[in-house]
Amino acid sequence: xxxxxxxxxxxxxxxxxxxxxxxxxxxxxxxxxxxxxxxxxxxxxxxxxxxxxxxxxxxxxxxxxxxxxxxxxxxxxxxxxxxxxxxxxxxxxxxxxxxxxxxxxxxxxxxxxxxxxxxxxxxxxxxxxxxxxxxxxxxxxxxxxxxxxxxxxxxxxxxxxxxxxxxxxxxxxxxxxxxxxxxxxxxxxxxxxxxxxxxxxxxxxxxxxxxxxxxxxxxxxxxxxxxxxxxxxxxxxxxxxxxxxxxxxxxxxxxxxxxxxxxxxxxxxxxxxxxxxxxxxxxxxxxxxxxxxxxxxxxxxxxxxxxxxxxxxxxxxxxxxxxxxxxxxxxxxxxxxxxxxxxxxxxxxxxxxxxxxxxxxxxxxxxxxxxxxxxxxxxxxxxxxxxxxxxxxxxxxxxxxxxxxxxxxxxxxxxxxxxxxxxxxxxxxxxxxxxxxxxxxxxxxxxxxxxxxxxxxxxxxxxxxxxxxxxxxxxxxxxxxxxxxxxxxxxxxxxxxxxxxxxxxxxx
Numbered sequence: 001x002x003x004x005x006x007x008x009x010x011x012x013x014x015x016x017x018x019x020x021x022x023x024x025x026x027x028x029x030x031x032x033x034x035x036x037x038x039x040x041x042x043x044x045x046x047x048x049x050x051x052x053x054x055x056x057x058x059x060x061x062x063x064x065x066x067x068x069x070x071x072x073x074x075x076x077x078x079x080x081x082x083x084x085x086x087x088x089x090x091x092x093x094x095x096x097x098x099x100x101x102x103x104x105x106x107x108x109x110x111x112x113x114x115x116x117x118x119x120x121x122x123x124x125x126x127x128x129x130x131x132x133x134x135x136x137x138x139x140x141x142x143x144x145x146x147x148x149x150x151x152x153x154x155x156x157x158x159x160x161x162x163x164x165x166x167x168x169x170x171x172x173x174x175x176x177x178x179x180x181x182x183x184x185x186x187x188x189x190x191x192x193x194x195x196x197x198x199x200x201x202x203x204x205x206x207x208x209x210x211x212x213x214x215x216x217x218x219x220x221x222x223x224x225x226x227x228x229x230x231x232x233x234x235x236x237x238x239x240x241x242x243x244x245x246x247x248x249x250x251x252x253x254x255x256x257x258x259x260x261x262x263x264x265x266x267x268x269x270x271x272x273x274x275x276x277x278x279x280x281x282x283x284x285x286x287x288x289x290x291x292x293x294x295x296x297x298x299x300x301x302x303x304x305x306x307x308x309x310x311x312x313x314x315x316x317x318x319x320x321x322x323x324x325x326x327x328x329x330x331x332x333x334x335x336x337x338x339x340x341x342x343x344x345x346x347x348x349x350x351x352x353x354x355x356x357x358x359x360x361x362x363x364x365x366x367x368x369x370x371x372x373x374x375x376x377x378x379x380x381x382x383x384x385x386x387x388x389x390x391x392x393x394x395x396x397x398x399x400x401x402x403x404x405x406x407x408x409x410x411x412x413x414x415x416x417x418x419x420x421x422x423x424x425x426x427x428x429x430x431x432x433x434x435x436x437x438x439x440x441x442x443x444x445x446x447x448x449x450x451x452x453x454x455x456x457x458x459x460x461x462x463x464x465x466x467x468x469x470x471x472x473x474x475x476x477x478x479x480x481x482x483x484x485x486x487x488x489x490x491x492x493x494x495x496x497x498x499x500x501x502x503x504x505x506x507x508x
Contacts, residue, residue, distance in 0.1 A: 002502045003335040005414035006323070007431070011421025011451075013341055015318040015484070018308055023265040028301055029078075029241055033069035036299035040067050040292060043381045053380060057368055059285045068289050069296040070273070075234045075241075077273050083190075083197045086267040090194035093263050094187060095152035097159040104258040108251055123251050124161055127169055135160040147195045158255075159187070165252050176250045183256040186236030190263065240264055281367040281383065295383050302361045302384040309343045309361075319420050319449075319494075320349040322486065326495050327352075332502075336410030340422060340431065342386055355407050357431055359385030365397075372399035408434045412442050415505055418498060420449040424467045436468050439475045446476055447501055449494050451483040477501060 010024070019027060044063055047054050059065065083090065093100075105116035112119065121132045128135075137160040143150050153159055166180050240261060246254060277297075280290035315321070326332040327350070338355040339346055344362060347354050356363065364373050365385040372385055411417055417438060424432055438444040448464065455463070461473045470476075479497045481487055486494050 002415040002505065003333050003413065004498070004502065005335045005411040005417045006337045007417065007419045007422050007435075008319070008337070008339040008341065008346065009420070009422030010341060011423075012319045012339075013312075013345070013421070015486070016312045016316055016320070016345070018312065018341075018343075018345075019265075023261075024304075025268045026240060026261070026265050028297075028304055029070075029075075029237075031300050031304050033296050033300050035303045036296035037067045037069060037292075039299045040295050040381070043376075046379050047381065048379045051379065053368060057285060059288050062284070062288065065288050065292075067292045067296065069300070070293050074273055075237050077276070078268065079193075079234050079237060081273070082268055083193050087194040087197045087201075090190060090263070090267050091149055091198070093266060094191045094194075095150065095156075097153060097156035097259070100259045100262050101158040101255075103262065104255050107258050108254050120251065120255060127171060127252070128161075128164055132157055132161065135164060137163055143195075146199060147192065149198070150191050150195050153191065158259075162252070162256050169252075172250060174248065176253050179249070180253055180256060182235070182239055183253070183260055186239055186260055187263075190236055236260060236264065237268075284381075295381065298383045298386055301386050305342050305361050309345050312345055314345070314349050317486075318349075319486065320346055322493065322495055324350050331499060332495065335414040336407060338407050338431075340428065355403055357403065357407065361386070370397050372397055404430065404434065408437070411435075411438055411444065414444065416498075416502055417444055417446045418449065419446060420494075422448075424464065432468055436470055439468065439470045439472055443472070443475065445501075445505065447479060447498060448476070449479045449481060449486075449498075451481060453480055453489075 010018070018024075047058065047062075049055075049063075054062070101120070102117050105120040106113040109116040109119045124135070125131055135157040136155075138151075138154040141154045162180065162184055166177065166184060172180075246257070249257070274294075277290055277294040280287045280294055284291040323332070323334075327334060334352075336355060337346075337350065337352065338357050340358045342356070342358065342360045344354075344360065359365070361384055362374075363385040364376055364382040365371075366373055366378070366380050366382055368380050373382065376382060411434070417435070419435075422428070422431075424435070435446060439446055448460075450460065452460070457478060460478050461476045464476055465471065465473055479488065479494050479501075481494050488494070488497055
């Protein structure tokens with residue numbers, strides 16, 4: 001029988017109720033840090049004061065030192081990273097504002113999601129006395145020439161609607177209008193921040209349109225424009241981190257808030273925050289405050305995931321239950337199943353062993369020994385092994401290296417590799433490298449189950465080749481499905497098409 005190796009990412013669990021990677025990142029900073037702080041206190045009490053670990057690794061009077069956590073002061077780092085790394089994505093996302101409207105409307109009118117947009121349109125007509133088709137501002141608003149790339153925003157009718165609500169609607173109650181003002185400003189600030197970052201990067205590359213002199217005195221002239229990150233997006237992030245009584249909001253305020261949340265969830269990047277703090281796990285003696293912050297953060301992430309998993313339904317339709325059915329029917333045989341997700345939910349559904357490539361909520365890491373442990377029965381301070389968006393040091397431990405090698409060797413024995421919900425992003429280079437080697441050197445075929453219906457197959461292959469840095473486009477294939485039904489446009493389930501592709505390989 002043909003064997004398939006599977007790689008699952010965050011997108012594979014959305015149908016079960018787990019948040020997307022971006023929503024996950026946003027929610028982390030809404031969590032209380034107190035459970036994480038208490039966990040660190042408990043571990044600290046179990047440390048043997050007579051040990052070399054306590055006397056050499058930990059600071060003097062470690063048991064009396066205060067325990068800190070990340071606060072809103074780190075938002076400037078997050079926004080700087082988000083705008084710096086995802087500026088084009090932010091611009092494109094906001095310019096396509098109306099595409100976000102349908103999903104936002106569904107969250108408001110959840111009792112009738114299929115008719116949600118019509119319900120929103122009826123609300124707009126009732127409040128503003130005009131249909132949505134009358135909501136236009138592209139003849140009234142236009143950026144200056146430096147920011148022309150953002151003008152598409154003003155052609156979006158639902159964004160125009162927000163402006164007309166703020167300008168003309170007199171039926172708001174409580175502080176609804178002031179919240180709407182904050183939301184609109186947050187949209188503008190994030191877009192202008194991204195546009196400014198793009199302009200700044202272009203200036204840094206070269207301030208000259210033409211330069212045939214090539215003098216070294218010009219080298220330091222670029223980068224003179226600095227982005228004010230406080231005004232570029234921190235206000236929006238703070239807005240999303242606050243608790244509001246949303247049930248009392250007017251529907252248009254809920255609509256605008258949900259769109260802001262969608263945008264931030266899709267672009268938020270806190271890699272630098274983790275990169276710049278992870279190494280403090282190895283220096284508690286001299287950096288106890290920063291050591292405690294990253295430790296508390298990792299336990300806060302763990303607690304958040306555990307709380308999410310409690311509400312997941314193993315019997316709900318999804319990729320895991322689909323695969324379980326196919327495996328039980330002997331139509332498919334897996335060589336290995338790997339995941340970049342953190343909970344054991346996948347193992348509970350599939351009832352089989354899974355390779356956790358980015359750690360997991362039940363796996364712990366000892367920074368002192370640079371080793372992975374399966375139990376907390378120790379007198380050392382441990383942290384959950386969770387590669388959120390970073391954390392490279394644990395990859396140097398022999399335990400993690402073995403996992404990657406075993407995963408690679410199992411995939412090499414597969415007839416086909418199938419990826420579901422995995423993004424092949426830059427932060428996943430430790431996994432991308434495995435897939436790259438299998439495609440380029442071992443001539444294995446990768447099939448990606450994908451929900452993007454807007455691109456042709458050739459464009460998808462080209463884009464994935466660029467992400468993976470591979471040249472063998474013919475070794476890449478896609479199964480494009482509806483994100484809710486997991487069916488192709490021909491009404492086939494994704495696994496049916498996967499079986500067809502397996503049979504094609506077998507007949508070659």
